[in-house]
Amino acid sequence: MGARVTPEKILYQTTVTAHGGRDGQARSVDGGFSVNLSVPKVLGGPGGEGTNPEQLFAAGYAACFLGAVKLVARNSKVALPDDTSVTATVGIGPVPAGYALAVELVASLPGIERSVAEDIVSGAHERCPYSNATRGNVDVKLTVA
Numbered sequence: 001m002g003a004r005v006t007p008e009k010i011l012y013q014t015t016v017t018a019h020g021g022r023d024g025q026a027r028s029v030d031g032g033f034s035v036n037l038s039v040p041k042v043l044g045g046p047g048g049e050g051t052n053p054e055q056l057f058a059a060g061y062a063a064c065f066l067g068a069v070k071l072v073a074r075n076s077k078v079a080l081p082d083d084t085s086v087t088a089t090v091g092i093g094p095v096p097a098g099y100a101l102a103v104e105l106v107a108s109l110p111g112i113e114r115s116v117a118e119d120i121v122s123g124a125h126e127r128c129p130y131s132n133a134t135r136g137n138v139d140v141k142l143t144v145a
Contacts, residue, residue: 003132014028014029014030015028015029016028016029016033017029018037020037021037022037022038022039022045022052022053023037023038023039023045023046023050024036024037025037026056035050035051035056036049036050036051037050037051037052037053038050038051038052039052040052043092054090054091054092054101055090057088057090057101058088058089058090058103059088060130061088061090061103061105061128061130062086062087062088062105063086064128064129064130065086065088065105065107065124065125065128065130065131066084066085066086066107067128068123068124068125068127068128068131069084069086069107069109069120069121069124070084071124071127072120072123072124072127073109073120076116076119076120076123078112078116078120080109080112081109081110081111081112083108083110084107084108084109084110085107085108086105086106086107086108087105087106087108088103088104088105088106089103089104089106090102090103091103100138101134101138102138102139102140102141103134103138103139103140103141104140104141104143105121105125105140105141105142105143106143106144106145107120107121107124107142107143107144107145108144108145109121109144109145114144117144118144121142121144122142125140125142
C-alpha cells in the first residue's frame with residue numbers, strides 16, 4: 001500500500017458537491033468552481049455542452065503532473081521551456097465489477113534531451129499526487145513526445 005497523508009499534514013483541501021450525477025452540476029463550496037455535467041453520446045447520454053468526470057480527471061491529472069515535471073526539472077537544475085506541456089487522455093471501459101479508467105500522459109519538453117526528459121517524467125510520476133493515487137489501480141502509460 002502506498003504512503004498516506006495524515007489529516008494533520010494536509011496542506012490544502014477543497015470540497016465540491018455534485019447534484020444529478022453525470023447529468024447534473026458540480027460546484028465548489030467557495031463558489032470558485034461551477035460546472036455543468038453531461039453524459040457523452042458514446043456512453044448513452046445526450047451529449048451536450050457540459051463536461052464529464054473523465055474530462056475533469058484528465059484536466060486535473062495533466063495540470064498536477066505538469067507541476068511535478070516542473071518540480072523535478074527544477075530540482076535537477078534543468079530549465080524547461082515555456083511551452084512545456086502535459087496532455088492527459090482518460091478512457092473509461094467495463095471491467096468485471098463495473099467500470100475502470102485507463103490514462104495516457106504525454107509530456108512535451110521541447111529542446112530537452114530525450115534521456116533527460118524521460119528521467120524528469122519518470123521522477124514526476126513518482127511524485128505526482130494523482131500518480132500516487134492511481135498507482136496499482138489505474139493503468140497509466142507515460143510518453144515523452
